[in-house]
Amino acid sequence: MRWFEKIYQWLFRSLANQILVTYLLVIAFSLSIVTFWALSKIKSESITDLRNSLEVDAVRLALEIDNDLVLDSAQATNRIKQAVDRHAMRLGLAMTVVNNDGHVLADSGPKELKEGENIANQPEISDALAGIAAFYTRRSSGTHSDWLYVAYPVRSAGETNGVIRVGFPLTEINQRLNRDLIIFVEIICGTLILTVLTSIWLAKRVTKPISNMSEMAKNIAISGDISGFVPVVRQDEIGELGLSFNQMIGRLREEERLRQEFIANASHELKTPTMAIGSVVEALQAGAAEDPELRKQFLKSLENLVDRQSSLLKDLLDITRIHGQSVEWKEDLNLADLIGEAIEQVRAQAGKKQIGIKFVPMTELVLLSGNNIQLQRAIVNLLTNALNYSQADGMITIQAKSVESDRVEVSIQDTGSGIDSADLPHIFERFYRGDKARTRTGGGTGLGLAITREIIARHHGVIDVESTLGKGSTFYLRLPAKIISLKASE
Ligand SMILES: Nc1ncnc2c1ncn2[C@@H]1O[C@H](COP(=O)(O)OP(=O)(O)OP(=O)(O)O)[C@@H](O)[C@H]1O
Ligand SMILES: [Mg+2]
Known part of the structure; x- marks a missing residue:
């Protein structure tokens, strides 16, 4: 056999x-x-x-x-x-x-x-x-x-x-039938030979690009080399497959570029406070520790630097989702409570800057499903930005209302600096900071909005912004929700 x-x-x-x-x-x-x-x-x-x-x-x-x-x-x-x-x-x-x-x-x-x-x-x-x-x-x-x-x-x-x-x-x-049979056999043989030739030609045309792609995919799997594209000369399904394959490679390259950029930015951000910590320690060793006043001042700045470092590390872990690996997912989180708690978290900071926070009372009971801490974090990030980029005597207004029978929109409006239209398309990117000089002194790393967007996306929602330079900004969160009209239930 x-x-x-x-x-x-x-x-x-x-x-x-x-x-x-x-x-x-x-x-x-x-x-x-x-x-x-x-x-x-x-x-x-x-x-x-x-x-x-x-x-x-x-x-x-x-x-x-x-x-x-x-x-x-x-x-x-x-x-x-x-x-x-x-x-x-x-x-x-x-x-x-x-x-x-x-x-x-x-x-x-x-x-x-x-x-x-x-x-x-x-x-x-x-x-x-x-x-x-x-x-x-x-x-x-x-x-x-x-x-x-x-x-x-x-x-x-x-x-x-x-x-x-x-x-x-x-x-x-x-005899005539025999002659006819011979003619028929000749026709069959001729057709079969023609078929063999055309199918060899056709099969080559079909299988060549496929084996090219499979060869390339194997290479990518083994060595991770995504430097090449497959040639696409056809317009049929195989050409389409080639195009999709190339799109996939393009996507992989973009991912790789973002990853490299993220690593470079993250290490740069970590290096700055680390070096500052080093120089404070050096100064303390050089004798600053002798003077109690100076020592206190240096230890305070050391504490600030360490705080900044750990908050940055937390952000980094968050954004790479390591932190969120086993997030607890709950049904029926009350949105009003969630916003109330977020406001409490920034209350002291707002008081210090003399900025008012107004939460417009809700006419509906809005229930979300998701992770309580993450959702709060998203709102706190937006409130912190509103505070950071507003002058004293500013006002932050929070409003939540249903936009569809199963979708809620939360808006956070401030009377702050507003965002330059050139920055607007980029503010949700990791490490992107609008006014570099000011935010650097304010301690921002440009991760806040990226994390917020990530959290909202994980909750199947979208985030959007409207802003006028010099007048203020409004951030919108739209999330799937269970909406219960309070008037109807009364
Ligand atoms: N409410 C706002 N008003 C004006 N500009 C804002 C506002 N929110 C965000 N921005 C701009 O968008 C940029 C990105 O915001 P993001 O929260 O991501 O980073 P950050 O606030 O600079 O740093 P952090 O990581 O500490 O939040 C900010 O640097 C700022 O220029
Ligand atoms: Mg921020």
């Missing part, structure tokens, strides 16, 4: 071979059926034509000898013999005439029957003696080919007086 296994492997290891074999089988099968059908049609029609012409010959002879058949005399039989020989010779047929009991009166050959021999038992003769014109195809005794026999009853006054049998060899028809 080794050869069988070899064929099996050859077939199923390659798409091209499968296409080829399928084509060959389908074409060979359908052409064979067509050939078979056509040849049998040709044969049956040729036999029908021959039968009709033999019948006409029989009728012609019958018209000549019908009187003599009734007479039953030696002269009459002689006349019948002469007529049979004449007709048979002229037409090249085998003709036999029998009387009404099946005895031979005249026969033209090819293997001459004896006069008076009874052939009533031959099927076409017995049918014709019974009054039915009959035809049979069979091997004639003494020759090596099939013959068609037509037997015609000669009748008068309702009686069968005798039978005329006309026979003709089928050799010619068979």
Whole structure:
């Protein structure tokens, strides 16, 4: 069974071979059926034509000898013999005439029957003696080919007086069928060769780009090399696959670029406070620790730096989602409570800066599903920004209302500096800071909004902003929610 296994492997290891074999089988099968059908049609029609012409010959002879058949005399039989020989010779047929009991009166050959021999038992003769014109195809005794026999009853006054049998060899028809068969076989072979060639060409066209892509995918998997693209020259499904493949590579490259950028930014951000900590420690070692006032001041700034460092680390962990690996997901978190708690967290900071916070009372009970801490964090981030980028005596207004039957919109509006339209498209990017100088002194790292957007996305929501420079900004959070109208439930 080794050869069988070899064929099996050859077939199923390659798409091209499968296409080829399928084509060959389908074409060979359908052409064979067509050939078979056509040849049998040709044969049956040729036999029908021959039968009709033999019948006409029989009728012609019958018209000549019908009187003599009734007479039953030696002269009459002689006349019948002469007529049979004449007709048979002229037409090249085998003709036999029998009387009404099946005895031979005249026969033209090819293997001459004896006069008076009874052939009533031959099927076409017995049918014709019974009054039915009959035809049979069979091997004639003494020759090596099939013959068609037509037997015609000669009748008068309702009686069968005798039978005329006309026979003709089928050799010619068979030869013609053989010639036709050869032509059909030639057509089948030609088509199969053409099929092999076209399917090899087609299979190459189809499988080449696919194997290119699979080669490239293998490379990416093994070495992570995403430097190349696959060539796309086709516009069909394979071309589309190539395009998608290239888009995927493009996406991978972009991800890689962002990752590198993130690492560079993160290490830069971590390096700055670390170096500052180093220099404070150095100053303390150099003698600053001796002076109690100076020591206190340095320790305070050390504390600030460490705080900043740990909050930055927390942000980094958050944004890389390490922190959020096993977040607790709860149903029915009350949005009003969530906003209230977030406000409490920034209350002291707002007091210090003399900025007012107003939470417009809600007319609906809005329930969210998600993580309490993360959602609070998102709102706190927005409130902190509003505080950070507002002057004293500013005002922050928070409002929450349903926008659809199952969606709530939370808006956080401030009367602060506003955002430059050039910065606006970038503020949600990691490490992006608008006014670099000011935010740096304010301690911002540009991660706040990126984290907020991440959290909102995790909760299947979107974040948006509207801002006018010098007048203030409004951030919008839209989240899926269960909305219960308070008026209706009262
Ligand atoms: N309410 C606001 N008013 C004006 N500018 C804002 C406001 N919120 C955000 N911005 C601008 O968008 C930038 C990005 O904000 P983001 O919160 O991401 O970073 P950050 O506040 O600078 O630092 P942190 O990581 O500490 O939050 C800010 O640097 C600021 O320029
Ligand atoms: Mg911020």
